[in-house]
Amino acid sequence: GISNIVMYNAWALFSGIGHTVNYLVAQNYGANTMKQGVERTYIAFYLCALAGVLVFLIGWFTNDSILRLMGGSPELVGAGSDYLGIRFYAMVFSIFTFAFHGFFRGIEDTKTPMITSLIGNLAVILFTYTLTYGRWGFPELGLAGAGWAILIGEGISFLLSFYVYFIRLHTRYQTRAKVKLNLAESRLILRESSKLGFQEFALSISMFIFTMFVTRLGTHALAANEIALNVMGFGFMPAFAFATTATILVGQEIGKGERLAARRWGTDTALLGSFIMFVLGTVEFFFAEPIARIYTDDPQVYALTAFLLKISAYLQIFDGLLMIYSGGLRGIGDTSFLLWSSLLLSWFLFLPLSYLLTFVLDLKSVGAWVSLYMFIMVYGVTVMTRYYRVDWLSLQAKAAHEP
Template identity: 25%
Template sequence: MPTLVLQQFNRGFFRSLFWIALPIALQSMLFSSRSLVDIMMLGQLGNVEVAAAGIAGKAFFVALVMLFGVSTGGAMLAAQYWGANNKQGLREATALTVMISGGFASLTAALFLFIPEAIMRFATQSLDVIALGSDYLQIIAFNLLGAAFVISMAVGLRAMHQPGVSTLFSGIGIVANMFLNWILIFGKFGFPEMGIKGAAWATLLSGAIELVLLGSYLYGRNHLLAFNFSTIKSVCNQKDIFRFLKLSLPITFNHLAWAGGIFVYHAIIGQLGVNGLAAISVITPIESLSLAMLIGISSASAVFIGNLLGANKNDEAYLKAWAFTLVNLVCALATVLLMFVIKQPLLSLFSGLTPDVRNLTDHFFDIFAIVLVLKSIPIVMIVGVLRAGGDIKFCFYQDIIAQWVIGIPVTAFCAFVLHWPIEWVYALLGLEELVKWFASSFRVYSRRWINNLVA
């Protein structure tokens, strides 16, 4: 089999991978850079602002992960519809994704608006951090509604091998975010100096700009995905909604369980002190940025494998799964080398951190670089391979066991009972990745994930 896997590496494979994975990776980098820009600019103000933005940003991240989970059901259907050359099916799957994602976004936005203090208090007891983070959450709550549309449309565009469209408008959004951050955080051009509230308003306004531009492009060009009321009416039936929810809800719960676990890890570090909370708040957007290319390759593999499964090319899909896994591992090693090259210049941008926090952030950076290699295998197998074949129950159970049964209890025990140093506690975040490394590999090898969802 190794020879057959290596035979997948031809010019056509890498050319197709490049044109799909790169725009997705760029979009992920742009998305991550929004948080990084917020943290960098707020890092010039002090530790409390960084900690508040870190917790609120992590809560917003959990909400976005939920939306990605909801949209993944649509992504599986869209990729296989496109592989089966069913354009109407793709259009309807995208419309249904927008509708259901919008409903979930509305519920989450209500939580951010009405109980932000309860969300913040879960991760910290600092009253200053809670107050600042609550203001941030209430402002960016409305951004979830636009995000539901943008994420859903990106799913359809990705299935059509047109990820560059959504990437372009994400790029415009991040440029707007950086400019608005500079104006509103520090009070330029006559605006008041708003601090963390300015960062929240910049995020909201730049998201609105991205939403308007993407919608104008799709409907102005009468794009295939520019669905209308008749499309919505056609998918509002029990059969389509039930099939969508049957795929999406387990993935959504899986995403929520995973993202909620990440928030719990963040809270464990936060309960050990504001310094640890500030350090992990700095590392989190750097982590997301470092994972961008791995996410791009994983998402591209989901499109390729979904297309192959929809066309009933099961043997080729199996070989491609291992080929993408190998590519992701090599990419992770290259990313780690790059991280160490830019480490000092990057961390020096956070000029407002105290020496203790700066030193702790330095240690966290080194630890995450090692964990990144561990993440490379599970991420492509779960996001790209297993879910492309609809093997969602295995992914859900694996995440629950690896994170909530093993990772979180061990981390909490070592932090609060054994009183390990905070760097060691942070290193335990890689334990669940090690569990997933072996479990996912055995699952892919078994071929039990190979299913045609649109036959």
């Protein structure tokens, strides 16, 4: 669990590279300027390489220190040190794979990311079982075996994506062409990747602190919180899918110069995504306790979990709106707004409100959960309002000289 928190924050910081490739390539695809799209992707790969070296060194030298900093006992540090280090090595592949997937999605190839992810995750499941417990002639490596399983799965996803990009797509897009380092384009990719990465990082850090608040409420509260977040993750997945779709469709229409069509695609995607979130929310509201009891038979935990699910069931529609309209704003390259809204609302609304409701007003878990969804509601409305207040008629595809 501690390693997952660390890796999520690390991934968030470097996820901006893949998001940037996604929206810029979508614009290039719409404008029929894919030579530039390939050049931009190569520059993103150079950034991935730098990020990969940094991540590898962190995993090699600091995994013990990170676990101690997180408050781990000597037993936890001893058991988890190798595992966390291997997770960092696996992330080197993850950073590249997310950039590959950004390119594929930008050219409307959403099937390749799906297939490579499925194969990679099936490999994770298989090797977690065989390497952790020593089945079918494999060595019994314990927790470290689970780490190696993730490394193998991420490596497989990377190799499959590598093959598709450099072999299968070469004839159509000349993906093996030599690309000189263009300073203006390099600054654009670095700037956009930094903004989108820090946007995700601000959210992930605030969620980490939120979890620390809940941890202080005791074991039952923490268990209920983690189960409820896990259940709400079923809403996060389709919301992420619709958000990526919005980025692709909006970005492509901007590239074509069809600005009003771009805005309409974002609206249609949000309407369909909201309907899906409404259906999921209805199921979670009326079946909250049976869902909670799938995870635990502790009455205190499943009763509190059910109550938290009922609070968030329909409010998660705003989570969908937040993600989908953020995807639309990425499609037009409005990354500065996404960065600053994330920073300001996470640190000056969510965390103070969470502390106030949880501890000062002593609402405990309910206060924490209400603060989370009040934050998501305000954030979703803010991003949606921005989407419709943009001067769409003046929009252009992102150029290297733009701020």
